[in-house]
Each structure stands twice: as structure tokens, then as C-alpha cells.
Amino acid sequence: MRLISLILVFMSLTCAGQSVQNFSLTNVSTGEYVALADFSSQAGVVIIFTSTDCPYDHYYLSRIWELIETCQSRITLLLINPNPEESMDRMKKYVARNKLTVPYLWDLEQNVMSTLAARKSPECFLLQNTGGKFKVVYKGAIDDNAQTAGEVNHFYLKDAIDKLLAKQKIEPPEVRPVGCNIRKN
DSSP, rough: OHHHHHHHHHSSSOOOOOEOOOOOOEETTTOOEEEGGGTTTSSEEEEEESSSHHHHHHHHHHHHHHHHHTTTTTSEEEEEEOOTTOOOHHHHHHHHHHHOOEEEEOOTOHHHHHHHHHOSSSSEEEEEETTTTTEEEEEEEESSSOOGGOOOOOOOOHHHHHHHTOOOOOOOSSSSSOOOOOOOO
């Protein structure tokens, strides 16, 4: 029985090349729904699972800002909070305090988190758009140094974005993320 459970867990893990179905979540900044299909004219979409509480999210906030500033005109960035214990009001304050300019979506039912098999906060997924269909082409860490931005040697997510836009193969397609575990409902 344990072997069957392990096989099912392994099969549910997102891997590079997995298709991602459309989803629609509430943007806590505006109260409006944002759907993946809204970005069907973009080359790709970056999803970063994040939290208002996790210290790793705070370590990465300036680097996420840099990604927003350097990539937003070329690719869509979405921040998704899958933590049901964090209220919408708390997330709105987080958005205002940090002056976030990208959609901050609340995955209250943890459907998108489950679909992508996200485990950490922050954990990122780069989705490539091919004819209006999205597939995962990179998943994992933003870079190789969670705590010290000045000591980063590998900018995994930014490199993957650049390769996607240049129509090059993304290597590596997956890097183990570092961060807080996302609690499941």
C-alpha cells in the first residue's frame, strides 16, 4: 500500500513539459479575478508562490522586484499566495507596504498550488505559451542564494526567462526550491 501511495505522489509532481489548465483567482489588490487565459498573447507567465509570513519571501522581495522591473514588459509575473490562514486584508496590507505592481492572487482553495505541486514559498514556475496553451518549462528556485542577494552565482529564473524569450532550451528545467513549506488544507 505504501508503494502505491509513493507512486501516486510521484505521478502528481509537476515536471517540465506538463500542461497547465486555465485557472482564475482573486487579485487581492483589486478584488477582480485574474485568469491564466488572460495572458494568451504573452510568450510566457512566471508564477511565484509567496507568503506574507515566510522569512524567505522577505529575503527574496528585492529580487522579485528586480524581476518585475526587468521582465514585466516582456513576460507576465503573477504572485500567488496559497495560505488560507492569511486573510485577504493582511495580503492587501502586504501589497500596499511593498508597493507590488503585479497581481497578487489568493489561491484560497489551493487548487493552483496542487496542480503545480508547489511545496515551498517562494517557489517559481515558468510557463511557456504555445498557441494559447501553457506548459511548465522551469520550476524551482529563483536563484542559488536565498539569504544573500549579493552572493548569487546562478540566476535560475532570470536565465530561464531569457532562454524562453530567445527560444532556446532551458537548462536546468528544475532546481530544488528553498523556503518555507506550504501548509496544505
